[in-house]
Amino acid sequence: MRKLVVFNSTSLDGFIADANGDMSWAHKQDEEWNSFVAGNARGDGVLVLGRSTYDMMAGYWPTPMAAQSSPVVAKRMNELQKIVFSRTMLEASWQNTTLVKGELAREMKRLKEQPGAGLVILGSASIVAQLSDARLIDEYQIAMNPIVLGGGKSMFDGIREKLPLKLTRSRSFQNGNLFLTYQPV
Numbered sequence: 001m002r003k004l005v006v007f008n009s010t011s012l013d014g015f016i017a018d019a020n021g022d023m024s025w026a027h028k029q030d031e032e033w034n035s036f037v038a039g040n041a042r043g044d045g046v047l048v049l050g051r052s053t054y055d056m057m058a059g060y061w062p063t064p065m066a067a068q069s070s071p072v073v074a075k076r077m078n079e080l081q082k083i084v085f086s087r088t089m090l091e092a093s094w095q096n097t098t099l100v101k102g103e104l105a106r107e108m109k110r111l112k113e114q115p116g117a118g119l120v121i122l123g124s125a126s127i128v129a130q131l132s133d134a135r136l137i138d139e140y141q142i143a144m145n146p147i148v149l150g151g152g153k154s155m156f157d158g159i160r161e162k163l164p165l166k167l168t169r170s171r172s173f174q175n176g177n178l179f180l181t182y183q184p185v
Contacts, residue, residue, distance in 0.1 A: 001112055002111065002112045002113075002114065002115075002116060002117070003112075003118040003119070003139065004108065004112055004118070004119045004120075004131070004136055004138050004139075005045075005118060005119070005120050005121070005137070005138060005140075006121045006128050006140045006141060007122055007143075008121075008122065008123065008128070008142060008155055009023070009026035009143040009144075009145055010145065010155070011025070011145055011148060011149040011152070012144060012147060012148050013148050013149060013150065014154055015151070015153055016123065016125055016153055016154065017152050017153040018149045018153075019150075019151045019152050025145060025149070026143070026145055028145075028175050030173070030174070032173055032174055032175070033173050033175050034070075036173070037073065044117045044118070045080065045117050045119065045120045046080065046082070046083060046116070046117055046119050047080050047081070047082040047083070047121075047122060048082075048108075048119050048121045048122075049083070049084045049085070049123065049124050049127075050085055050124035050125075051084060051085070051086035051088065051089055052123075052124075053122060053123035053124045054082070054086070054097070056123070057077065057094075057123075058092075058093070058094035058097075061074050061078055061094075062074075062078055062094065062095065078094075079095075080096065081096045081097075081117075082094065082096055082097040082098070083098050083100055083119075084098070084099055085100050085101075085104055085107070085127060086099065086100075086101065087101055089101075104127065104130050104131065104134075105130065105131065105136060108131055109136060112136065124155075125153055125154065125155040125156075125157060126157075128155040128156065129155065129156050129158045130158075132156065133159055133161060137184070138183065139168075139181060139182070140165065140181070140182040140183075142178075142179070142180045142182070143177055143178075143179050143180075144178040144179075144180060145176070145177055146176035163184065164185040165182035165184060165185060166182060166185050167180060167181070167182055168181050168182065169181035
C-alpha cells in the first residue's frame with residue numbers, strides 16, 4: 001500500500017498562508033535550508049494537489065523565473081507525476097498531471113491501494129483536513145517557521161475530530177526553522 005504524506009510549511013501559530021494567502025514568509029534564502037529542500041525534491045513520489053495549490057504551482061514552476069531561482073526544485077516539480085483533485089476544473093495542462101473529479105476520500109483510498117511511488121500533499125489545506133478526518137494520511141511533515149502571522153489559513157480548518165499525533169523525527173535549522181514529522185497514533 002502506498003504511503004500518503006503531507007509536507008507543509010507553517011508559521012509558529014499554525015498557518016500555512018497569511019490572511020491574504022501570502023506564503024513568501026516560508027521561502028528563505030538560506031543555504032542549509034535550501035539544500036534540505038532540494039534534497040527532498042530529489043525523492044520519488046506523486047504530488048497531490050487541490051485546485052488552488054495546483055493553479056499557484058502550475059503558474060510558477062514551469063516558468064523561467066523558477067528555473068533560474070530554484071533550478072533543482074523546478075526541474076523535479078515539472079518532472080514529477082501530479083494528481084489534482086477538483087470538481088470545477090475542466091483540464092489540467094501542467095506536465096504529468098492527472099485530473100481527478102471523484103469523491104476525495106474514496107479516490108485517495110483507491111490511489112493508496114495501487115502499486116507505485118508514495119503520495120505527497122503540498123499545500124492544499126482543504127484536502128489535508130478532509131483526508132485527516134478520513135484517517136488516510138500516514139505522515140505529517142511540518143516545516144515550522146519562526147514567524148507569527150496572527151491569522152490566516154490552517155491546513156486543519158474544518159477538521160471534525162481531534163487528531164492525536166506522535167512526533168517521530170525532528171531537526172532544527174540555523175535559520176530558526178524546525179522540521180517536524182508526525183504520525184497518527
